[in-house]
Amino acid sequence: MQLIHKMTKKRLTLLTTHLKAFDEFKIKRYEQTKFLLDQLKILLINHGENSIDLDDQKVIICGDFNGRADEEFYDLIVNNDKLRLRDAY
Numbered sequence: 001m002q003l004i005h006k007m008t009k010k011r012l013t014l015l016t017t018h019l020k021a022f023d024e025f026k027i028k029r030y031e032q033t034k035f036l037l038d039q040l041k042i043l044l045i046n047h048g049e050n051s052i053d054l055d056d057q058k059v060i061i062c063g064d065f066n067g068r069a070d071e072e073f074y075d076l077i078v079n080n081d082k083l084r085l086r087d088a089y
Contacts, residue, residue, distance in 0.1 A: 002043075010056050015040065017063035019073065026071055033073035036061070041082060059085065 003012045017036055020028040044057055067073055069087075078087050 010058065013040070013043065013057065013059045015059070015061045015063075017061065017065070019064065019066045021064075021066035026067070026073075029065070029067050029071065029073040030076065033076050037076060037080060037083065045082060054084065059083065061085065 001014045003014070004010070005012065015036065017032070019032050040059065040061075044054065044059070061077070065073070077085055
C-alpha cells in the first residue's frame, strides 16, 4: 500500500508479510524475502521516467518473519544497498 503525506508529498509504502515458519524452511524464508524485496524494488526504483527518489520515500515492512536475525533472509533485508532498509526492532 502506498500513501502520500498531504503536506510534504513524501510517500510511505507499507508492506506486511508472513514468512514460512520452522527451521526446515530457512531456504523458503530466504526465497520469500528475495521475492518481496524484488517486488519492492520494481515498485520504488524501476519506474523508468517515473522513478521515485528514495529520499522522498519511506518504507515499513512488518509482519511475522518466523526467523532469527542470524538467518540469510534477515541479511537480505538489512544489507540491501538499493533500498537502504534498517531494522527498527
